[in-house]
Structures are given as structure tokens and as C-alpha cells.
Amino acid sequence: MNAYTPVTPDPYILKLDGITVDFDGFKAIDNFSMTLERGQLRVLIGPNGAGKSTLCDTIIGRVQSAAGTVTFNGADITNLPEFEIVRRGICRKFQTPGVLPSLTVRDNLLVSARRDRRWWKGLGHGAKREEAEKVEALLDKIGLTERAETFARDLAHGEKQWLEIGMVVATGAELLLLDEPTAGMGPNETSKTAKLIHSLLGDHAVLVIDHDMAFVEELGAKVTVMHQGKFLKQGSVADVRADPEVAAVYLGRAKE
Numbered sequence: 299m300n301a302y303t304p305v306t307p308d309p310y311i312l313k314l315d316g317i318t319v320d321f322d323g324f325k326a327i328d329n330f331s332m333t334l335e336r337g338q339l340r341v342l343i344g345p346n347g348a349g350k351s352t353l354c355d356t357i358i359g360r361v362q363s364a365a366g367t368v369t370f371n372g373a374d375i376t377n378l379p380e381f382e383i384v385r386r387g388i389c390r391k392f393q394t395p396g397v398l399p400s401l402t403v404r405d406n407l408l409v410s411a412r413r414d415r416r417w418w419k420g421l422g423h424g425a426k427r428e429e430a431e432k433v434e435a436l437l438d439k440i441g442l443t444e445r446a447e448t449f450a451r452d453l454a455h456g457e458k459q460w461l462e463i464g465m466v467v468a469t470g471a472e473l474l475l476l477d478e479p480t481a482g483m484g485p486n487e488t489s490k491t492a493k494l495i496h497s498l499l500g501d502h503a504v505l506v507i508d509h510d511m512a513f514v515e516e517l518g519a520k521v522t523v524m525h526q527g528k529f530l531k532q533g534s535v536a537d538v539r540a541d542p543e544v545a546a547v548y549l550g551r552a553k554e
């Protein structure tokens with residue numbers, strides 16, 4: 299492992315090169331490569347078992363890759379411990395909301411904001427005010443200002459998901475990995491989630507995993523398609539929808 303390399307003018311926040319993950323002889327990820335530009339959105343799709351979650355686990359250091367490299371912000375982070383990868387600025391949201399049920403919405407965001415590695419550097423007089431302002435701005439962004447004093451356990455399902463997206467953002471991570479952020483949501487909530495994700499771009503790069511093609515359409519971002527652990531196609535939603543190979547492996551299926 300090389301020493302940490304400082305930020306370079308590289309346009310890519312994330313580069314995956316030849317990632318291979320082997321579970322006792324089964325290649326869940328097979329020589330997979332892709333890049334993601336700073337501040338941009340990418341949607342990763344593929345049928346059940348394609349390897350999407352395993353790929354996120356590999357990026358964040360939860361699963362070790364047998365071959366290939368993960369480069370984040372110009373530094374090789376392949377197979378570093380998860381806490382170190384999180385410290386460098388990648389945060390992952392899982393399908394099930396991981397909010398703290400007995401804390402209020404505002405306090406959930408405060409807890410996450412205190413994990414912001416940039417914030418810890420300046421624990422001076424202004425820090426508390428800065429932190430509070432950041433949390434109020436986030437409450438507004440995720441549409442939960444009026445629910446700030448509500449216990450997280452009393453939120454509706456969609457609201458919990460938005461709170462967790464807010465918590466991921468509050469950590470100050472530059473790359474957000476969102477695994478099925480609209481799981482269990484209706485069309486209105488799904489649409490609101492797409493708008494929320496768009497509002498994060500520029501300051502954050504976002505990699506979304508999702509099965510729901512209506513949501514993928516609404517996100518309108520570049521799509522990368524995985525199949526059997528391999529890179530299959532990449533392009534606009536229209537490109538991948540029109541691709542016969544993609545249709546054969548994925549788009550012919552209903553939402554799973």
C-alpha cells in the first residue's frame with residue numbers, strides 16, 4: 299500500500315480498475331472497472347446477484363478484493379480497513395434505515411455531523427455554531443425542518459430514509475454510496491428522493507444502486523450495468539433501455 303497521496307486535479311473521485319472478488323472460488327465480482335467524476339451521479343443497476351452490493355462493500359473496505367485497485371481522491375485505498383476509508387470521505391447508506399430511533403431528527407443529524415473529519419480539525423469557539431447551522435441547513439435540504447424535534451422512531455418510512463441520507467451527508471463525505479434509497483417508497487416519495495439526490499451533486503459524488511427503473515429514469519444520470527460480476531454496459535437510461543443485451547439480462551424483469 300502506497301503512502302497517502304494528496305488530492306490531484308484528477309477529474310475522477312473514484313476509479314475501480316479490474317476489481318475481482320472471490321468467495322471460495324465463486325467470482326462475485328469479475329475484473330470490473332468503472333470511473334466516477336467528482337460531484338456527479340451514477341446509477342448502478344443489474345439483476346439480483348449481479349454483484350452491486352458486493353462492489354459497494356469492496357469500495358468501503360468491508361469485503362476484500364482478490365485483484366484490482368480502488369482509487370479514491372487520487373489515493374489507492376484498496377483493501378484498507380473500513381474505518382480508514384470512511385475517514386477519507388466515503389459514506390454508505392444501506393437499504394434499511396440506520397437512524398437512532400430514540401433520538402430526535404435533529405439529534406440524529408448532530409451525531410453524524412460530529413463524525414465530520416473536517417469539523418474535528420477546528421474544535422474552536424465557532425465550531426458549535428457552525429455545526430448547528432450545518433444541521434439546520436440539512437434539515438431544510440431533506441425536507442424535515444418541521445419534524446426536527448420528532449423522535450426518529452415516529453417518522454414515516456420515507457422520512458426515515460431521507461433522514462439517513464441527511465446523516466450520510468452530515469458526515470462530510472465526498473462520495474456517498476446509496477443502496478436502494480427508495481426501497482419501500484411510493485411514487486411521490488420516490489420522486490422527492492430523486493430531487494434530494496440531485497440537490498447533493500456538485501458538493502458530493504453519489505453512486506446509487508437501484509432496481510426501480512422509474513426511479514432510475516427520474517434520476518436521469520449515467521447508468522452502469524453489471525451482470526454476473528462483470529461490467530456489461532454504460533450510458534444514458536435511454537441507451538441502456540435500448541440495448542438488447544441489457545434487456546436480455548435485466549430490463550425484461552419486473553422490479554424485484
Ligand SMILES: Nc1ncnc2c1ncn2[C@@H]1O[C@H](COP(=O)(O)OP(=O)(O)OP(=O)(O)O)[C@@H](O)[C@H]1O
Nearest residue numbers: 321324325326344345346347348349350351352353
Ligand atoms: N459473503 C458471501 N459469500 C458467498 N457468496 C456471496 C457472499 N456475498 C454475496 N455473495 C454472492 O455474490 C453474488 C453477488 O451478490 P450481491 O449481493 O453483491 O448482488 P446484488 O447485485 O447486490 O444483488 P441484489 O440486487 O439481489 O441485492 C450473489 O451470487 C451472492 O449470492
